[in-house]
Structures are given as C-alpha cells and as structure tokens.
Amino acid sequence: MAAQTQDGTVGKALALLDEVAAYGRPVRFAELLSDSDLPKATLYRLLQTLVSQRMLSLDPDTGFYTMGSRLIRLAHAAWQTATLAPVARPHLDQLSSQLQQTVHLAQLDHGQVLYIDKRNAARPIAMFSDAGKIGPAYCTGVGKAILAFVPADVLDAALKQQSWFRHTEHTHTSAESLRADLKDIRATGISFDREEHEPQIICVAVPILDDLGRPLGAISVTSSTLRHSLDDLAGFAPALKETAEAIARDASAYTIPGASPSGITGA
Structure with a gap:
C-alpha cells in the first residue's frame, strides 16, 4: 500500500480502508504491516482511530480487522443516493x-x-x-x-x-x-x-x-x-x-x- 501523503492523515486513513477492503476477508495487523509503506507506529495509530470511529471493527479475540458498522451505513447511504x-x-x-x-x-x-x-x-x-x-x-x-x-x-x-x-x-x-x-x-x-x-x-x-x-x-x-x-x-x-x-x-x-x-x- 502506497502512503497517501498528499492528503495528509485523512488520505492515509482512507487508503488504509481501501487496503483492508481489498483483502475481501478479515485481516490481521501483521498482514497489513507487511503490505504497507507506513511506519508501524503510524499504521497502528490509524487503525486505532478507524476502530474508535467504527469505520473498522477489531475482534479482540482473533486480532482480525473487518469493515465497521459506521462504514457499512455510509456505504448503504451512498448506494441509495x-x-x-x-x-x-x-x-x-x-x-x-x-x-x-x-x-x-x-x-x-x-x-x-x-x-x-x-x-x-x-x-x-x-x-x-x-x-x-x-x-x-x-x-x-x-x-x-x-x-x-x-x-x-x-x-x-x-x-x-x-x-x-x-x-x-x-x-x-x-x-x-x-x-x-x-x-x-x-x-x-x-x-x-x-x-x-x-x-x-x-x-x-x-x-x-x-x-x-x-x-x-x-x-x-x-x-x-x-x-x-x-x-x-x-x-x-x-x-x-x-x-x-x-x-x-x-x-x-x-x-x-x-x-x-x-x-x-x-x-
């Protein structure tokens, strides 16, 4: 995943959402890190923010990230309008x-x-x-x-x-x-x-x-x-x-x- 520096933190967060979605399945931090150009600390911070905003969901038992409930609602609204x-x-x-x-x-x-x-x-x-x-x-x-x-x-x-x-x-x-x-x-x-x-x-x-x-x-x-x-x-x-x-x-x-x-x- 190429870092999206031209749009700052927002661009990086959206690029990270694209990356998670591209897997087409739940994905762990280690997989994202191996495919990412972002530093480990930056990747972890962005993931935490996306989870807290319910754009991503993290299963604490398995460590898997998936699309979050807020993102799903936004996607449905976009599909409708x-x-x-x-x-x-x-x-x-x-x-x-x-x-x-x-x-x-x-x-x-x-x-x-x-x-x-x-x-x-x-x-x-x-x-x-x-x-x-x-x-x-x-x-x-x-x-x-x-x-x-x-x-x-x-x-x-x-x-x-x-x-x-x-x-x-x-x-x-x-x-x-x-x-x-x-x-x-x-x-x-x-x-x-x-x-x-x-x-x-x-x-x-x-x-x-x-x-x-x-x-x-x-x-x-x-x-x-x-x-x-x-x-x-x-x-x-x-x-x-x-x-x-x-x-x-x-x-x-x-x-x-x-x-x-x-x-x-x-x-």
Missing part, C-alpha cells in the same frame, strides 16, 4: 425475470468499472464481478460500453488510467487496439466481452445514455462459453437496450450527487 442503483433496481428485476440470466449494472469511477448492482442467473455462474467490486474498464463489456460514449478528453484521461494487463489471450493490451473496438461499439450501441477479462466468461452490454447522449452507466448480460455463444448473447441486446432506455428516462428526474455527466469521476 449517489448511484444509479435505486433508479435501476425495478428495471433490473424485470430484465432478470425476463431473461433468467446474470445481469450487471455498472458506472465508471476513476477510469475503472464500479459494479453497483447484480442479478444472478437462474443457474448462477462463478465470475469476478459482484456489486461493490471494481473491475478494469478496458476489458469488460460494461466498461467498453461506457468508454465508447464519453467525450474525447474524458476517454484520453481514462485510457491513461488503464493497466493494459493481459488477463487472457483476448485482452486489449493497448489504447490503439481498444479504440478500434470502441469505434464499432459507438456504431452499433452494443459492447461485447469476448473472454477479455476471464476465460470462458462472455457478455453483451449497452450504455445507459442521458438526453445528450452521455453515458450514465451500462448494463450487461453475462454468461459462459459453456452455455452461450456471442451470437446467443447478441440476441439479448434488444431487451438490454429497452431496459437502458427505461433507466435513463427515470434517471432524468433523479440527480446523482457528485456524478459527472460523462460518467467518469476523478479523470
């Missing part, structure tokens, strides 16, 4: 019931994909994406669906924030390769994940566009190559587009505090 999730929820429910497939709702955050809601298929498939997780924008269907419709300057900034890590043999590993894909997505309004992030995991996605054609987010149907082909998934595109339009209509009367019209923050 600062994302598309509440507006989209009934539409996702209807789409999930209609298709019986895995459905994702995502927005762009600092050039990456933030999954903000999910409906599992009638027969769930194990995959990376869950609500609350951050994924790479350059190799996910929802990420590409959003990037294809952001303004040029926002796209340039977002591309600089990609890692270009080759997750599979199908992953885009350069901005040039991705830009060609985004051009096709703009022409069709449909984005595909062709096993670009996870082997055997494929999806079809469409952007959720406001009245000016700016992306508020994206929705997708995700499956496995063991169950569907890309042509199969393309058949879900009309239902996805209809749902995206319905979400956009409802979102027009709903203000998302702090959300950029481009669908990307911190770029």
Whole structure:
C-alpha cells in the first residue's frame, strides 16, 4: 500500500480502508504491516482511530480487522443516493425475470468499472464481478460500453488510467487496439466481452445514455462459453437496450450527487 501523503492523515486513513477492503476477508495487523509503506507506529495509530470511529471493527479475540458498522451505513447511504442503483433496481428485476440470466449494472469511477448492482442467473455462474467490486474498464463489456460514449478528453484521461494487463489471450493490451473496438461499439450501441477479462466468461452490454447522449452507466448480460455463444448473447441486446432506455428516462428526474455527466469521476 502506497502512503497517501498528499492528503495528509485523512488520505492515509482512507487508503488504509481501501487496503483492508481489498483483502475481501478479515485481516490481521501483521498482514497489513507487511503490505504497507507506513511506519508501524503510524499504521497502528490509524487503525486505532478507524476502530474508535467504527469505520473498522477489531475482534479482540482473533486480532482480525473487518469493515465497521459506521462504514457499512455510509456505504448503504451512498448506494441509495449517489448511484444509479435505486433508479435501476425495478428495471433490473424485470430484465432478470425476463431473461433468467446474470445481469450487471455498472458506472465508471476513476477510469475503472464500479459494479453497483447484480442479478444472478437462474443457474448462477462463478465470475469476478459482484456489486461493490471494481473491475478494469478496458476489458469488460460494461466498461467498453461506457468508454465508447464519453467525450474525447474524458476517454484520453481514462485510457491513461488503464493497466493494459493481459488477463487472457483476448485482452486489449493497448489504447490503439481498444479504440478500434470502441469505434464499432459507438456504431452499433452494443459492447461485447469476448473472454477479455476471464476465460470462458462472455457478455453483451449497452450504455445507459442521458438526453445528450452521455453515458450514465451500462448494463450487461453475462454468461459462459459453456452455455452461450456471442451470437446467443447478441440476441439479448434488444431487451438490454429497452431496459437502458427505461433507466435513463427515470434517471432524468433523479440527480446523482457528485456524478459527472460523462460518467467518469476523478479523470
């Protein structure tokens, strides 16, 4: 974990919260210390403060740190007031019931994909994406669906924030390769994940566009190559587009505090 000196103690504390959350499980002090650039005394002091503020919880018997009750309440409030999730929820429910497939709702955050809601298929498939997780924008269907419709300057900034890590043999590993894909997505309004992030995991996605054609987010149907082909998934595109339009209509009367019209923050 890199020390966040530019924002002082607050920045360091928030970076520490990110680090604890990234483990995806309870974590002990020794593990945090081994991954941290912070001095031992500073790390311990920040942890004590976060625990006292109920942003983290410490089990005195096991020594494990987990997310605190206050942080959970704040996260729930953010989900309710600062994302598309509440507006989209009934539409996702209807789409999930209609298709019986895995459905994702995502927005762009600092050039990456933030999954903000999910409906599992009638027969769930194990995959990376869950609500609350951050994924790479350059190799996910929802990420590409959003990037294809952001303004040029926002796209340039977002591309600089990609890692270009080759997750599979199908992953885009350069901005040039991705830009060609985004051009096709703009022409069709449909984005595909062709096993670009996870082997055997494929999806079809469409952007959720406001009245000016700016992306508020994206929705997708995700499956496995063991169950569907890309042509199969393309058949879900009309239902996805209809749902995206319905979400956009409802979102027009709903203000998302702090959300950029481009669908990307911190770029």
